[in-house]
């Protein structure tokens with residue numbers, strides 16, 4: 001028997017989360033059984049620990065959209081007992097039982113070998129949020145982002161994706177303008193390498209202007225909503241915005257076609273869930289070289305399985321700073 005965070009739904013449709021004991025026979029069938037060391041808390045986890053957000057198909061459910069650990073048993077030639085592995089995406093923790101347990105059973109296709117240079121705790125300090133930040137930076141680079149063009153904007157900067165994006169961009173030598181609604185996190189963001197702190201209020205109003213003055217050489221946007229509508233109009237000629245999240249709204253409020261056709265601005269969609277295996281491996285290897293481990297450590301807040309109901313509610317309110325690492329043991 002081992003511990004798992006089980007979310008169940010009562011007759012009134014309310015969900016309840018608590019740590020319970022389950023056995024190997026309770027796990028879904030799949031090729032690889034993993035003994036989990038660490039998981040983490042992403043925005044989606046907040047939804048799946050709580051009301052489900054339309055992501056969870058069946059109850060009882062074990063959330064946790066990512067984990068790192070050691071293979072215990074494998075029916076697939078690519079993995080053998082003792083291998084260190086990482087999992088992000090593939091709707092694990094949503095449609096399939098996830099990482100908030102001491103063991104998980106998943107498809108071999110969903111795993112990536114733990115990259116050399118990271119331990120399982122560091123891999124989950126990065127987690128889905130950090131992997132997505134890296135994918136966003138890679139996409140911006142692939143579309144011509146250059147240090148000489150000026151500052152790169154990171155929105156939702158004190159959150160998980162934003163913190164990792166800030167640290168990676170600063171390490172690569174970019175000037176980073178970090179947008180936050182939490183002025184008290186200014187020192188934290190400067191410690192990660194942000195050169196300027198931009199108050200969230202500067203992007204709070206929808207404007208009908210077709211364009212604003214050109215300011216940014218690139219943008220990693222975790223927020224969407226009004227903010228993304230404004231940011232697009234402030235991008236320099238020929239630059240790109242990597243849209244990774246919707247913490248501030250799913251619509252692009254006040255957006256117009258003008259930045260695209262008058263300034264050649266690109267809007268790049270970043271999805272980590274169905275990302276190709278070779279690109280995941282490329283991103284994990286880039287994390288090893290481009291994310292300083294002391295900066296990663298500065299983002300980490302430790303947690304256990306029993307802390308998760310509280311942390312899930314906090315991340316949905318934008319109250320979590322940086323990255324939470326959940327020691328499931």
Ligand code: NDP
Pocket residue numbers: 041042043044128129132155156157158159160161162179180181182200222223227243244245246247248249270271272273315316317318319320322
């Ligand atoms: P966090 O909650 O850690 O970070 C989100 C940050 O956005 C907050 O910390 C806050 O930053 C800011 N924010 C929150 N609410 C608002 C608001 N109403 N208006 C403006 N800013 C706001 O979440 P994650 O970093 O884990 O995820 C961020 C987003 O990215 C989520 O929407 C998530 O679903 C998405 N995501 C997408 C992935 C993909 O594959 N595309 C993968 C992972 C995440 P601050 O206080 O600094 O302003």
